[in-house]
Amino acid sequence: MSDTLFKKILVANRGEIAVRIINACRLLKIPTLAIYSTADADAVHVRMADEAIEIGPPPPLESYLALDKIIAAAKSFHCDAIHPGYGFLAENPLFPERCEEAGITFIGPSAKAMRLMGNKVEARIKMSGAGVPVIPGMKGAGADLRTFEEAAHEAGYPVLIKAAAGGGGKGMRVVHEPEELQASVEAAMREAKNAFGDDTVYLEKYLENPRHIEFQVMADNHGNTIHLFERECSIQRRHQKIIEESPSMALTPALRAQMGQAAVRAAETAGYRNAGTVEFLVDKNGGFYFLEMNTRIQVEHPVTEMTTGSDLVVEQIRIAAGEKMSEYLFRASQRGHAIECRVYAEDAENNFFPSSGNILYYEEPVGPGIRVDSGVTGGTKVGVEYDPILAKLIVHAPTRDLAIAKMIAALGDYHILGIKTSRKFMMDVLAHPEFKAGRTYTDFIPTHMQDREVDVIPAVETAAAAAALAMMKSAKPNMTAIKATTPSPWQTIGAWEIGMRITK
Amino acid sequence: MIQQLLYQDTTLDASVEPNGNGAEVSIGDRKYIVKPLSSGKYTVELNGVRHTVCCMVRDGKVFADVEGMLLELTIPSEDGDMAGGDAGMVGEKDKIYAPMPGKIVKLLVKEGDDIAEKQPLVIVEAMKMENQVNSAANGKVKKINFQNGDQVNTDTPIIELEIAEE
Missing domain, CATH: 3.30.470.20 (ATP-grasp fold, B domain)
Structure with a gap:
């Protein structure tokens, strides 16, 4: 290949997906420009890219969502294309539009296609018209309570009220009885207004x-x-x-x-x-x-x-x-069969509370059919500013049973010390008889994992036994030294308790 | 040789018998066969079942990863004090920090207030979660450095206390 597809690509993201995109660019011999907030100055994607530019402080609005700064960076570094990754600006139609104005190729769909699919009500109408089956329910947004009542009657209870601009479960309400309909529509509208600045809601049959x-x-x-x-x-x-x-x-x-x-x-x-x-x-x-x-x-594209x-x-x-x-x-x-597990920095044994701190030790599992897409390494500081996804572990095996077994083993061989991760929780999901039987429905976690209890004592003793030997030998260092870092906030906060409630 | 370790409120007495480059470690009536696997990694065998443990000793603590489960154990120091203490007890008791960068939702005390151990002092919001920060000791509120609604990071104390003499 004498000529590359692009002169330079700006990677408008962070973490594992930025690393993934940089790796693809390397295969195509296209130079990359990473962007980073001050929280990510030492991040893996910054180290890997050919060039990197700091674009602002940690809050996403001032860095990874700062469209003007990103376009300006692309221009000043002579990038002729931008890859948005997922999250942040990836599905904002202004991004491809601004790229086009600046003469930069946006690696993704057109603003028009994005806009159509971004509006759930419009997308539904358009898809239904093209013969793609949609969930029975309203053809458009509900104008008044009467249209909701009629649509609910036609679809049959239970029904689901959803926000047109929605996502992530916000502005969503399941209604089991006609008497609950009015209150639920009103609540969903309020939630949608708060979350998306748009109170348009519609109704469909709840599956x-x-x-x-x-x-x-x-x-x-x-x-x-x-x-x-x-x-x-x-x-x-x-x-x-x-x-x-x-x-x-x-x-x-x-x-x-x-x-x-x-x-x-x-x-x-x-x-x-x-x-x-x-x-x-x-x-x-x-x-x-x-x-x-x-x-x-998508996050889960490696499975494909x-x-x-x-x-x-x-x-x-x-x-x-x-x-x-x-x-x-x-x-x-x-x-064959592939499975992906998302490794989040969270404490599965403590209500999935986000975990932050420094990664003291990091070792990825290796072997045939094992792939890790990671945005972190030993020494990485994991903050709380961004999505807690650290890495994705993907396995491939000839059959589903073997893929499950390989994934459980690989999760056990994926060593991350210093912050809590959800690995053990996922191992328990994979080992569950219902998962093994392939009875995977969207209510799997609340149905099968709610009462999960982990008996830590056998693991504590096992750890203590290994530690006893490690301490006996501790005269000579038994780990690769990682430079001393400031203690994590969890270590310096003084005594505290979690009084967790989700704020509105 | 007996090696003592703490996990939360549980004390574990591990009796270590060196054996080659490994050891036999007895805890209670269970005998574990421990062998080094590679740098920082060990195999631990109990009743014929072998587990891989990744562990490191640092700052009076043991960080261990037992097949996906992350555990933190404390090594008691020789004078009887905890070398590191629980994660939540390490900091200076007279300075109250935010658990993570966030916003002060509500200060629950004011300067001059007498406070008791475990009394809630402030609620800090981070990642859309509210976290209540409690006092680690009895004493008095000396100084409050922030107001409701302020953004806080983790390096400036929100509240400074005067700890009562025991």
Whole structure:
């Protein structure tokens, strides 16, 4: 390759996804510019990129969400493309618009497709019109209580009130009885107004115990739109996915083909380009319904990469540069089984309270079919300013049973000291008989893990036994020295107790 | 050789018998066979079942990762005091810091107030969670450096106390 696809790419993100994008750019021999807030001056993505620029203080609004600063940085460093990653500005239609004005390629869909899919009500109408099944309910936003009552009656209780601008469970209410409808609509409107500045809500049938199954789509500027099969993401905690896998246990070849076609139709109808994900809910009878389309690379994209043998970020860059997507994608099939676990900095044994501090020791699991996408390493300071995702652990094996076993072993071999992570919790989920049986529904965590109790004493004794030997030998240092850092806030706060309640 | 370790309120007495480059460690009536695996890693065998433990000793504490479970144990120092103490007890008791950078939602005391151990002093919001910070000792509020609504980081004390003599 004499000429690269782009002269330089600005990576408008942080953490593991910034590292992932930089690695893809390296394969394509494209230089990268990292951006960072002062909290991330020493972060892995900053060290890895060819160049890096500080763009502001830790609050996201002043750094990773500061569109003007990011565009200015791209110009002054002569970047001709920007990759947004996920989160932050990735799904803000102003981002591609501002890039276009500045003559910079945005690696993602058009502002128009983003806007359409960003509005849940409009997307629903458009998809329904194109023959993509949607959950029975209102065709548009509810004007008055009467329209809600009629729609609820038609769909049948229980029903779900949702915010048009919504996401993350905010402005969402399940209504079981007609008497609760008015109060729930009003509450959902208030919540939506607070969370999104828009009180538009609508109503649809509430599916009990659905599975969350999404299809990866890719579309280029040469008239090709394809799908790369499904990912099942039913294991969620507070509407956040924590474990994803492919293939899904719930899909027959016929249903898979049908849903794949619907996903392609959804992307085509939206005039979609680049990588995207069409999310569906699947009910117990194999009925599937369009939920939403995510107009970005997903956190869980490695699951698809492992099963189809693809590199989606490389393809994103090729497509954005105007190339046709790679030939191999047209022949892609699902091979074996892949599972991803998101490693969050949180204390699963203490109500998932966020954990911060310095990583004192860091060692990733290695072996055939084991992949770690990480934004941290030994010595990394983990703050509380950003999403607590540290890394993703992905395994690939010939069968689901082997993938589960490999994941449990790999989580045990993933050593992170200094901050708490949710690894043990995920091991318990994976080892649960219901998970092993493939009975994964979106209520899995509240149903099966709520009463989880961990008997720590055997582990404490095991740790004490190892420590006793370590201390006996401690005359000679037994660990790679990591430079002394300031104590974590948890160590210096004085005695305190958690009186946790979520503020509105 | 007996090595004492603390985990929360539990004291563990580990009796260590060196054996080659490893050791047999007895805790209660259980005998663990411990062998070094690689730098910082050990295998610990009990009744034929072997576990891998990653552990490091630092600042009077043991940080251990037992197959995904992260544990912190304390090594009592020779004069009987805790070398490190519990995570929440390490700081100077007369200075109250925010648990993490955040916003002061509510100060629950004012300067000059007498306070008792474990009395709630301030509520700090971080990551949309409210955290109540309690006193670690009996005493009096000497100085308050912030007001409700202020942003705080973790290096300036929110409240300074005068600790009562025991």
